[in-house]
Every structure is written in structure tokens, then in C-alpha cells.
Amino acid sequence: MAKPQGAGSIWNPNSWHWEEKNYTTIAKQIIEQKIKSIKVESGGIILTNQEIKSISGDAHINIRKGKQVLVYDFDIEVEWRGQNENDEVEGTYKIKDFNSLDNDIELIHINSKSKTQISDKCKDLIKRDMNRKLKESFQTLIQEIGQFESDPEKLKKDQEARRYAEEQVKLAKEQNGELKERIFQEQKLKEIKMKQEHTQVAQ
Structure with a gap:
């Protein structure tokens, strides 16, 4: 599969020479949109990602010979909320070492702010279903960020x-x-x- 075409700067004729472009802001925006759009429903519980508490790292598109390669590495902390008809709970979890070289996603420090009837169930859903949905959503991340460069x-x-x-x-x-x-x-x-x-x- 051919790599997407990239547009180098004016000083870089035909995008031939090595050039690195900072795409951190765009990558963070896309990642945040993806995370906040995911919802898990199971056993009467609705689990959503409310906010991105923090996101650190960077993303760059490297251009050489008219082709582009995206490289990124982020640490992310997410605020989540779970609820059913009778109860609700909030908490946080972290996505550690989310990068372009490893397609796996590791969720760590899955915490709830309080102990409720559904808090443990919500944490289990994050480990299993939220993790799976995040992986599915992030499969197209490289292509989506790259579209900004090869538009x-x-x-x-x-x-x-x-x-x-x-x-x-x-x-x-x-x-x-x-x-x-x-x-x-x-x-x-x-x-x-x-x-x-x-x-x-x-x-």
C-alpha cells in the first residue's frame, strides 16, 4: 500500500528532502474527539468519557521523497462517568504510552471517586469494553491525521x-x-x- 502524499514547505522542492512538521495540536483534537464520542452500554449501565483531564506528548509528520510518515506518542488521562437507573459514579483512567509504533492500548490507574453499587462494574467495563472500543476507534487515527497533510x-x-x-x-x-x-x-x-x-x- 502506497504511503500518502505529503506537501513539504516551499523551501523543499517536490517534498524531496527530509522535513518534520508538528501535528501535535491536530492530533490532540482528533484523539479528544474520538475518546469523548465513545459510549459503553452493558447490563443497564451507560458508561461515557466526559473530559480529557490531561494529554501530554507530541505528533509529527515526517516528509521525504513526497511521502509522509506519522509519528506520535501520548499519555492521556480521561474522566469517565457511569450511571444506571438508580446510581451513578465518576472516576478517571489513564492511557499510557499511546504511540504510533505499538497499536496496543494500555489502560491503567482506573479509579472511581466514590464507592457505589456500580463502581466496580464500571471499572470492569472500562478494562474490557472501553479498552476494546478505544482500540477500534484509534485504528484510523494515522489516516485521519495524515489527511490534513495530504488533503x-x-x-x-x-x-x-x-x-x-x-x-x-x-x-x-x-x-x-x-x-x-x-x-x-x-x-x-x-x-x-x-x-x-x-x-x-x-x-
């Missing part, structure tokens, strides 16, 4: 910007050449004039 409209604008930059460089070279030629001609005229003046003095 056709972005690539089109990049090509237009490159053409404009090339035209400006060409124009600058032409203007520089014209300037050099003008200076050369002016200097030549000065030399001719000096020779004429020298000849007149000698006569």
Missing part, C-alpha cells in the same frame, strides 16, 4: 505557492541579470569617455 486542496495550494515562489526567484534572477548588464554598460561608457578625455588632453 487535495492543501496540495493544490502548495503547488500554487511553489509556482509563485519559483516565478519570483526567476524574476529576481532576471532583474539581477539586467542590473548587472546595466552596470556593465555604464562602466563601459565611462571607460570610453575617460579614453576620449585622455586622448583630447594628449592632443
